[in-house]
Amino acid sequence: MATKPEILISESVIHTRVRELAEQISKDYSGKDELVLLGVLKGSFIFLADLSRALTIPRTIEFIAVSSYEHGSVPSGAVRLVMDVRGSIEGRHVLIVEDIVDTGQTLHYLIDMLKSRNPASIRTCALLHKAHMTTAEVDIDYLGFSIGDEWVVGYGLDYMEQNRTLPYIGIVHPDDRN
Ligand code: PRP
Numbered sequence: 001m002a003t004k005p006e007i008l009i010s011e012s013v014i015h016t017r018v019r020e021l022a023e024q025i026s027k028d029y030s031g032k033d034e035l036v037l038l039g040v041l042k043g044s045f046i047f048l049a050d051l052s053r054a055l056t057i058p059r060t061i062e063f064i065a066v067s068s069y070e071h072g073s074v075p076s077g078a079v080r081l082v083m084d085v086r087g088s089i090e091g092r093h094v095l096i097v098e099d100i101v102d103t104g105q106t107l108h109y110l111i112d113m114l115k116s117r118n119p120a121s122i123r124t125c126a127l128l129h130k131a132h133m134t135t136a137e138v139d140i141d142y143l144g145f146s147i148g149d150e151w152v153v154g155y156g157l158d159y160m161e162q163n164r165t166l167p168y169i170g171i172v173h174p175d176d177r178n
Contacts, residue, residue, distance in 0.1 A: 001099075005153055005170025009145060014155060014169065017144050018047070021125065022054030025142060029093065034058045036065070036083065036094045036119075040064040040110065042164070044098035046129045046156040047144075051097065062087060066106055079107075079109040080164060094119045099156045100128040104136030111138065128152065145169075 035055070036056045039048035041063050052059055062106060065083035091099065094114060101107055114122055125142035130149060147169075153159050156165030 004174075005166065005172055005176075007168050008147065008150060008171050009169040011167045015050075016142070018050050018127075019054050021142050021144060022051055023054075025051075025095065025125070028059050032057070032093055034092065036060050036062055036089060036092050037097055038062045038064055038089075038114075039097045039169060040096050040099075040106065041083065042105055043156045043158070044127075045096045046165075047099055048097045049069050051125070062089075064110070066110065077124040079178050081113075089114060089117050089119045091118065091120050094122045096122070096124045098124070098126040100130070100152070101126045101138065101140060102130045104134040104138040105139045107140075108136035127155070128157075142157055 001134045005127045020143065024059075025035070035057055037048060037052050037059055039045060039061065042065070046060070052061060062085045063083070064081075064085050067080045067082050091123050096107065096110055096114070100108060111122060111124070123141040126140050128145040129140055129143055129146050131146050133149060150171045151159060152169050153163035153172055155171045156164055157169070163172075
């Protein structure tokens with residue numbers, strides 16, 4: 001990548017919003033035995049790490065991996081399960097944690113699939129939402145930020161596997177996509 005991605009959402013703004021989300025989630029699930037935070041790999045790993053540590057309720061961590069993009073920025077249109085949840089979610093409260101909802105296909109697929117396993121409840125949390133790009137019917141119960149159609153990287157998100165560990169959300173300009 002030729003230049004460092006321009007900042008769209010700074011580290012401190014992310015930090016504040018993640019704490020607010022954690023406070024709301026902790027309030028909503030207070031009194032429950034346990035909340036299963038289900039991170040969608042790979043992109044959610046940093047958001048999930050920060051969110052889970054800011055919660056004040058009993059929580060456990062699970063991961064699932066799906067693939068929605070063939071390569072780089074070209075969407076394949078299909079969602080493929082790459083790695084399933086290790087434990088059973090039957091009778092448990094599940095919160096799906098995503099870094100970004102774009103078309104919504106991934107979240108739609110996951111909700112459908114996980115609902116059939118009879119969890120006690122299932123809700124969704126995403127750091128970013130490209131609202132005007134979303135074609136699938138999905139509800140995001142806990143949302144960090146709505147963004148435009150920029151290609152974003154950092155805080156877990158990548159472009160061709162680069163820049164996942166940037167501490168902020170940055171924009172990759174078309175000239176830098178090579
Ligand atoms: C990204 C993101 C979501 C999905 C959202 O994952 O993490 O899971 O795309 O897109 P959608 O709303 O159009 O379905 P990606 O396939 O890029 O994999 P990664 O998380 O491993 O980078």
